[in-house]
Amino acid sequence: MNTDEILKNIKDAFVSDVIDILKKSETRVIISIKPSSLLQIAEYVFKKLEFRFIIATANHTKKGFEILYHFSKDEIGLIANLHVVLPVEKPEIESLSNMFSATNWIEREMHELYGIVFKNHPEPKKLISEGNWAEGVYPYRREFK
Amino acid sequence: MVKKTLIPIGPYHPLQEEPELFKLYCEGEIVKDIKWETGYNHRGIEQLSEKKTYDQSFFLVERICGICSTSHPFAFANAVEEICNIEITNRAKYIRTIIAELERVHSHLLWVGLAGHFLGYNTVFMWAWKYREPVLDLFEMISGNRNSYAMFKVGGVRRDIENNKIPQILDVLSLVKKKTDMLVGAVMDDPVIHARTKGVGILTKQDIIDFAAVGPTARASGVAIDVRKDDPYAAYPLVNWKVITAQAGDVFAKAEVRLLEMYESISIIEQCLEGLKKEKEGEINVKVKDIPEGWGTGHAEAPRGEVFHYVLSDGSNSPARHKIRAPSYTNIATFKKSCIGQTISDATISLAAVDPCYCCTERMAVAYDSKTGNKIMNGNELIALSAQKTQNIKNQI
Numbered sequence: 001m002n003t004d005e006i007l008k009n010i011k012d013a014f015v016s017d018v019i020d021i022l023k024k025s026e027t028r029v030i031i032s033i034k035p036s037s038l039l040q041i042a043e044y045v046f047k048k049l050e051f052r053f054i055i056a057t058a059n060h061t062k063k064g065f066e067i068l069y070h071f072s073k074d075e076i077g078l079i080a081n082l083h084v085v086l087p088v089e090k091p092e093i094e095s096l097s098n099m100f101s102a103t104n105w106i107e108r109e110m111h112e113l114y115g116i117v118f119k120n121h122p123e124p125k126k127l128i129s130e131g132n133w134a135e136g137v138y139p140y141r142r143e144f145k
Numbered sequence: 146m147v148k149k150t151l152i153p154i155g156p157y158h159p160l161q162e163e164p165e166l167f168k169l170y171c172e173g174e175i176v177k178d179i180k181w182e183t184g185y186n187h188r189g190i191e192q193l194s195e196k197k198t199y200d201q202s203f204f205l206v207e208r209i210c211g212i213c214s215t216s217h218p219f220a221f222a223n224a225v226e227e228i229c230n231i232e233i234t235n236r237a238k239y240i241r242t243i244i245a246e247l248e249r250v251h252s253h254l255l256w257v258g259l260a261g262h263f264l265g266y267n268t269v270f271m272w273a274w275k276y277r278e279p280v281l282d283l284f285e286m287i288s289g290n291r292n293s294y295a296m297f298k299v300g301g302v303r304r305d306i307e308n309n310k311i312p313q314i315l316d317v318l319s320l321v322k323k324k325t326d327m328l329v330g331a332v333m334d335d336p337v338i339h340a341r342t343k344g345v346g347i348l349t350k351q352d353i354i355d356f357a358a359v360g361p362t363a364r365a366s367g368v369a370i371d372v373r374k375d376d377p378y379a380a381y382p383l384v385n386w387k388v389i390t391a392q393a394g395d396v397f398a399k400a401e402v403r404l405l406e407m408y409e410s411i412s413i414i415e416q417c418l419e420g421l422k423k424e425k426e427g428e429i430n431v432k433v434k435d436i437p438e439g440w441g442t443g444h445a446e447a448p449r450g451e452v453f454h455y456v457l458s459d460g461s462n463s464p465a466r467h468k469i470r471a472p473s474y475t476n477i478a479t480f481k482k483s484c485i486g487q488t489i490s491d492a493t494i495s496l497a498a499v500d501p502c503y504c505c506t507e508r509m510a511v512a513y514d515s516k517t518g519n520k521i522m523n524g525n526e527l528i529a530l531s532a533q534k535t536q537n538i539k540n541q542i
Contacts, residue, residue, distance in 0.1 A: 028227070028442060030440075052357055054451070054470065055474070055475075057455050057466065059466045068455065070442065070455065075375070077375045077377070079444075081442070100357070102478075106474075127183065128183055128187065139192075
């Protein structure tokens with residue numbers, strides 16, 4: 001399966017949930033999706049299309065909290081990024097850690113650094129700041145004028 | 146009710162000399178549960194990188210890991226060059242590949258030595274570290290440093306490997322090859338090592354997919370992923386080599402993969418040195434004017450697995466967001482699978498089998514409260530906290 005076929009499959013399976021697809025090159029794509037559909041699309045990408053989860057990147061921008069879930073299809077060297085934007089007032093999204101263990105740490109890390117809430121996380125304790133961190137301080141949040 | 150005992154390894158690892166804490170919950174000799182505590186060594190690298198220029202960030206990311214210090218600049222260079230959409234010269238590609246593969250050789254030698262030390266087989270430790278030295282000497286000759294070579298930059302490399310240095314590199318390679326034969330013989334045929342490592346710390350293919358483990362850890366369980374082959378970069382598509390895999394998933398398989406990979410690395414370096422002779426000396430740079438707006442994802446195969454860098458550029462001279470994922474970040478999490486159900490004596494080598502690099506995994510610091518500007522912790526408070534944590538652990542035991 002090549003990049004175009006993969007993108008078409010995702011688009012066809014989730015017509016109303018995929019907002020935009022940006023194909024930068026044959027091996028780099030960003031798929032913008034609705035936050036509410038993350039669990040279904042990630043399951044499709046991980047289980048059906050057999051992508052490997054690399055890591056997730058959170059970023060605080062003027063749009064809100066943006067998360068990129070980086071997935072890799074190693075057979076063709078493709079890195080597909082699932083992109084969601086969460087509102088600053090209520091940054092909540094479904095946790096993927098019940099589906100596979102690889103997101104367990106990074107979701108906890110994103111919670112500690114940005115204050116993003118991952119719902120139904122199987123192990124919602126602190127990862128890096130246990131015991132020596134002020135509550136409610138999220139160091140990677142930015143201030144915009 | 147069976148009595149559970151808590152055995153702590155850490156907060157300062159007695160052998161790997163890095164800060165982390167494993168809590169092994171044991172019933173008798175058997176490990177029933179494992180918990181991992183981190184956060185002892187936050188350094189703020191992701192955020193620091195946003196305050197530095199791209200050129201400075203190379204020196205910063207080089208310091209994430211002391212052993213595989215080229216893998217991070219390699220992935221960062223791949224990401225930034227993807228943003229600029231530039232192709233570096235062939236000579237620079239060869240030099241980058243040579244540096245990365247020499248590093249793999251010395252890193253694998255270091256691991257084999259440490260693994261021997263963990264098992265109480267100190268002869269392997271002495272041998273492996275002895276023959277790692279000439280490789281470090283090569284780095285000193287090429288870059289002036291035994292480690293943190295400062296060779297990479299956007300658009301190429303900082304220093305050339307002049308053609309008159311090639312014979313010396315080949316000499317060291319033939320020595321290392323001969324000594325690798327010896328190590329392979331010492332490790333692969335030794336009945337004691339077989340007894341200590343076969344069937345120990347097994348990770349199945351499903352575990353690897355579940356935890357998204359990478360590098361030799363994945364390849365030892367039959368998952369043939371290698372960024373150098375899957376998403377080729379630098380000179381890897383220009384040379385012949387093969388991905389080494391094993392099926393068993395135990396500690397022995399991981400040792401086997403690493404030892405055999407050293408032969409592949411040596412072969413890659415030899416081919417790159419041949420390639421170097423055909424390219425004109427000094428052509429190691431492509432001029433890069435500005436880093437445009439955009440994003441880039443770069444990855445590179447470090448000795449421990451895939452290093453991943455995501456760089457977001459807003460068109461200024463420093464990254465707007467820089468995400469770093471070291472291979473140990475996913476590999477260390479597999480301990481939950483590999484250690485539970487084992488005896489305590491096997492747990493230490495199972496923990497060491499993924500070649501964990503704790504400092505790679507940590508990259509954040511908070512010394513000041515962002516709102517009030519007050520110090521959250523001072524030195525004495527940290528010492529008091531450390532003493533208190535040790536006391537808590539003692540109480541639990």
